[in-house]
Amino acid sequence: MTAAVSKNLKDMTFEDFCRTVFDTTKRYDKPETLKGVRVISTTQYILGPSCANYLAELGAETIKVELPKRGEPMRHTTPFNEPFLYPLSRWMPDKGTGLGFFGANANEYFLSLDFHKPEAIQIMKRLAAKSDVFAENYRAGTFDRWGIGGRQHLKVNPRVIYQWMGGFGGWGPGRNRASYDILGQAQGGCFSITGWHKEYGGMPSKQTIWIMDYWGGAISAFNIMACLYWRDNVSGKGNFLEYSQVHGAQRHLTDLIALYGKTGIVAQRFGNWEPLLCVHGILKCGKSSYPNSKNPQEQEVGFCLVSAYKDEDFANLCKIVNRPDLAKQYPTHADRVGADAQTAIYPELEKWAADKTKEQVWEECKKAGIVSQPVWNSKEVSAQEHYHLRGSLAWIDDPTFGDVQTQVHPALMSETPPRCRWVFKPVGADNEYILAKLCGYSGSHIAELEQKEII
Amino acid sequence: MAEKWRTEKKRPKIKVLPWPAIPPPTVDEVYAGVDEKKKAYSLWVESAVRQQFNADKPESLDGLRVLDCTANQIIGHWCSSHFSELGAEVIMVEPTGGDPLRKLTPFGREEYMFTAANGEKCGARFLAEARNKLSVTLNVETKEGQDLLKKIIPQVDLLIENAPPGHYDKLGIGYRQLSEINPRLVYLWVGERGQWGPLKDQPGAMDPVGQNAMGFTHGTGAPVAFGGTPTRSGWWLADQVGGTFAAMGAMAALFAREKFLGTGQFVECTAAEGVMRIIDYNWGWHGMDGSVRPRYGNWDLAINIYAVNPCADGQIMVGGGHDRLWFRIWRTVGKDRPELEQHICEDPKLRVVTDRLPHYMQVETYTTMCDWTKDKTRAQCEKALQEEEVASGGVSFLDEVCEFPHYKYRGHIEICDDNNYGKVLLGASSFIGMNTPGRIKWIGRTVGQDNEDVYRRLAGLDREKLKALRKGGVI
Numbered sequence: 001m002t003a004a005v006s007k008n009l010k011d012m013t014f015e016d017f018c019r020t021v022f023d024t025t026k027r028y029d030k031p032e033t034l035k036g037v038r039v040i041s042t043t044q045y046i047l048g049p050s051c052a053n054y055l056a057e058l059g060a061e062t063i064k065v066e067l068p069k070r071g072e073p074m075r076h077t078t079p080f081n082e083p084f085l086y087p088l089s090r091w092m093p094d095k096g097t098g099l100g101f102f103g104a105n106a107n108e109y110f111l112s113l114d115f116h117k118p119e120a121i122q123i124m125k126r127l128a129a130k131s132d133v134f135a136e137n138y139r140a141g142t143f144d145r146w147g148i149g150g151r152q153h154l155k156v157n158p159r160v161i162y163q164w165m166g167g168f169g170g171w172g173p174g175r176n177r178a179s180y181d182i183l184g185q186a187q188g189g190c191f192s193i194t195g196w197h198k199e200y201g202g203m204p205s206k207q208t209i210w211i212m213d214y215w216g217g218a219i220s221a222f223n224i225m226a227c228l229y230w231r232d233n234v235s236g237k238g239n240f241l242e243y244s245q246v247h248g249a250q251r252h253l254t255d256l257i258a259l260y261g262k263t264g265i266v267a268q269r270f271g272n273w274e275p276l277l278c279v280h281g282i283l284k285c286g287k288s289s290y291p292n293s294k295n296p297q298e299q300e301v302g303f304c305l306v307s308a309y310k311d312e313d314f315a316n317l318c319k320i321v322n323r324p325d326l327a328k329q330y331p332t333h334a335d336r337v338g339a340d341a342q343t344a345i346y347p348e349l350e351k352w353a354a355d356k357t358k359e360q361v362w363e364e365c366k367k368a369g370i371v372s373q374p375v376w377n378s379k380e381v382s383a384q385e386h387y388h389l390r391g392s393l394a395w396i397d398d399p400t401f402g403d404v405q406t407q408v409h410p411a412l413m414s415e416t417p418p419r420c421r422w423v424f425k426p427v428g429a430d431n432e433y434i435l436a437k438l439c440g441y442s443g444s445h446i447a448e449l450e451q452k453e454i455i
Numbered sequence: 456m457a458e459k460w461r462t463e464k465k466r467p468k469i470k471v472l473p474w475p476a477i478p479p480p481t482v483d484e485v486y487a488g489v490d491e492k493k494k495a496y497s498l499w500v501e502s503a504v505r506q507q508f509n510a511d512k513p514e515s516l517d518g519l520r521v522l523d524c525t526a527n528q529i530i531g532h533w534c535s536s537h538f539s540e541l542g543a544e545v546i547m548v549e550p551t552g553g554d555p556l557r558k559l560t561p562f563g564r565e566e567y568m569f570t571a572a573n574g575e576k577c578g579a580r581f582l583a584e585a586r587n588k589l590s591v592t593l594n595v596e597t598k599e600g601q602d603l604l605k606k607i608i609p610q611v612d613l614l615i616e617n618a619p620p621g622h623y624d625k626l627g628i629g630y631r632q633l634s635e636i637n638p639r640l641v642y643l644w645v646g647e648r649g650q651w652g653p654l655k656d657q658p659g660a661m662d663p664v665g666q667n668a669m670g671f672t673h674g675t676g677a678p679v680a681f682g683g684t685p686t687r688s689g690w691w692l693a694d695q696v697g698g699t700f701a702a703m704g705a706m707a708a709l710f711a712r713e714k715f716l717g718t719g720q721f722v723e724c725t726a727a728e729g730v731m732r733i734i735d736y737n738w739g740w741h742g743m744d745g746s747v748r749p750r751y752g753n754w755d756l757a758i759n760i761y762a763v764n765p766c767a768d769g770q771i772m773v774g775g776g777h778d779r780l781w782f783r784i785w786r787t788v789g790k791d792r793p794e795l796e797q798h799i800c801e802d803p804k805l806r807v808v809t810d811r812l813p814h815y816m817q818v819e820t821y822t823t824m825c826d827w828t829k830d831k832t833r834a835q836c837e838k839a840l841q842e843e844e845v846a847s848g849g850v851s852f853l854d855e856v857c858e859f860p861h862y863k864y865r866g867h868i869e870i871c872d873d874n875n876y877g878k879v880l881l882g883a884s885s886f887i888g889m890n891t892p893g894r895i896k897w898i899g900r901t902v903g904q905d906n907e908d909v910y911r912r913l914a915g916l917d918r919e920k921l922k923a924l925r926k927g928g929v930i
Contacts, residue, residue: 010631014621017631018651021721031715033707050733058707073777079736079756081812083743099736099743100757141496151499167846169887171501173485174861178846182755186763186772187848189856191753193689195676204770204850206753206763207688208674211696214733218699219537219885223893225706226541230515230891233713240889242504247885249856250867252695254882255583256853257868261880262579263567264469266854272672272687275561276580280661282672282687296679297747303685305667310659337563371657373647373664375685377673378737378748386654387669392728393738405742410697410728411704415720416711418704423739 021414024391032059033416037228039133040065041108042115042124044072046181046210047245048137048165049104050217055133055224056107057409057418063127063434064105068112068455071427074100085401089427097424103407104217105424111435112428117454121146126439128153128160133224135163140170140242150240160238161227163220169244179245184212188249193256196271204269212248219248273346277309278336279317281346282375285361286354302358303375306349306365309333316368321352391417398422400429431455474870474880479863503889506866514542515891519709520610523588524548524595525617527555528661529691530645530726532584533698534705535615539587540884540893543613546589546909548604551928553592553902556581571875575901583881585899586871591910592903592930599929601628607913608633612719613641613705619658620650630721641708641719645701647693647726665693665726670737670748677752685750697729754821759811760784763850764821766828770850771836773824777808783843788827790839795823873898906930 009017034055039062041052049064049072056062066072069091077100078084084096089112113120125148128134134153136143143149150162164170167179185191185206196202220243227239250257256267267275272282282305290298308317311332318327326348330336336345353361358374365372376384382405387393391408398404399422409418431450435441441449449455482501486494521538523545525531532547539545547554560567560578568576577585594600605628608614614633616623623629630642646656647664654668666672666687677683701724708720731738737748749756753763758776765771775784782800789796799820805811811820828836833849840847851859857880862868869883876898884893910916910930924930 102736226515250882255579264471276559373667412723
């Protein structure tokens, strides 16, 4: 189907039209965006791998290079050391890959290489010469020293886009510091504004995800695609990019930085309320939705966002909670949004929610046309037909691990949709394929490399 | 919003220091005492990517035209910022009177707003994402407004909108209609949960709807046993993550258009699904054994040590899961408190990396560690741990972030000296690169500032017609 919409599609309701053009069961009938783009990813942890992963979901041939045998460290990271997907590799069938590896390595080809051996460096050079994108996150300058850095690759292959990703970057006073996602969050300012204020018993809080890593990977993937666009349509030239993990926090908090620069105000935590809008906060609902569950996660009381910042919505809300006096006391948004007013209004609303589950609060708000959204846990989200229908969450039949539930790239595209072909593969699963295809190695040569523990 | 600003308790007057209060270190200071060979790489990267040379370099997306028709939500503006930072011409199409986001300022405090040369006020939330964009106003609810939009569409590469599901379609300016006028148009819808499907958006939905709808809020904050509750992110995280993925989808569509497709396409991306994509292993784990990802506060379910814990003047992050770092961390602690190092290193239950992950082992680890950190400031902890090359750093507040020497030196934070709004401090573009760096050229426009320019240039309107449209409330 092309942009010139057929008559049939023209007559459909909008909902049906969306269901048709975004139909996830038709994903494989459509081409992939980055078909023919080759990405070499010598990355570990989350930041670098996720960047390469997004490109792989969009159809790039992405080759992940990791150390032989044990693979990269995230394969050995899993919650409470319990869930694993087996096997780790054909050499270690009794070991599994931890779920920390999930979500950042889908659709990729897995090549194992020990960079400490000179033959491996030769292989890297051959791969880079045939690639469009080369992503790495070793300590800045390491690859340069080994002769496989941006400076060298760009000489051999001027069209390559070389993306370095890592903690503090290759230059500047902090360049030698080690970093992790949580350090980027802490020292970048993310902690300082998340959570309840001290007066409410709160403290600076971590975002539950490895946000600086995953977002850094996303912005890097966007930047790489912009570079590909410039290369293919304008200049024919490659590029060298450096993304420092700690940078993401400053980009995200840019409005608070502007506020600091102008007024000297240091933004503080405001818990589950919103400094910019009122009512637009998460209410504690007094009842658990699953009081009889054995899982403590489900025995917890519920929480539900209620958003009624417009005057008419607030008046409506006051009607539901049976407090018309509040509507009179705080008729305009300017009356409600001040800190004093907010701290007075929310406890009153929570009194109303005290004998309700989050679903009951949601229902009542929905009936009145007020925007609301319960706080869902991963089980409740997994059960939403909505996400499975749209394909952002999917059960896939993974070639190695069987039935797996996984997230899929969230961009819905009518003509060239992203897709998840496999969640990941064991260490070195594609050694033979990649080395034969890109380096022209014979079977016995590859076997010899394996014996010498180069791959 | 009514112009009646609430005056709360008298607020203290804060002395505003010019930024930077302390100048960033010079090149010579940064590389003092480093041998030539070692600093050669740093100096090469620095010369290749330093922002001071940005203006002399081309921009990756120069020549693309983006209409950002979103309003009252940050996801669309965040998305179009990625394009404007890389050189696309982004035109914000605001409702007449301006995007309601312009009026938002923390606690409604007017003194926190930025004032343009013409006296118009704008809140930081909107202004920070108006970078490099033009502003026009257009009432798309009117017939004339729709016609004007259709007139411009042949010259547009990407249109972004966030109207209630199906609204633009109903108005005759949805993907179905506009793609007939311009088959090369990439049409992007952004929102919280979606424009179709059982949970499709209601009008007016904003973050944290996205955060709540995909499990982020449930997982953030301390467990109940530690006195915590589900916690939303302090900033509009879902909108901003979703916006980045939306930009990626739109960029992919533009790439495909040029490469082989020849036509544009319909793209949709939401805040909830954006964060869903990046929330680690939640879905795989639940799918395997029904586990519900719990809240784990400032610790990590899958790595020990990898946490933020209290210290004398705040909180300190220490990370290092595998053996090499684990023993270095305890060696650092042992320099002051040998008994703590001994306690951990001699515990047979903590010897193997995988044995350290169960909850009670994490409690033991961090309790012991806090016995050391509690008497030390963030700076002292950081210094001691960095001597052993362990990743660590204090939880920093915004003032500390803005003055952090590394960020200042690398231009993560910069001042934009704007015609309209004067000097504004901002987080810079995340594109630090050699040939086509991202950049901030101006910070933003007042409501409809570019009406005349854009409508004359793209729609050929003359003085008379512009006047009529203005009078009719169309622009």
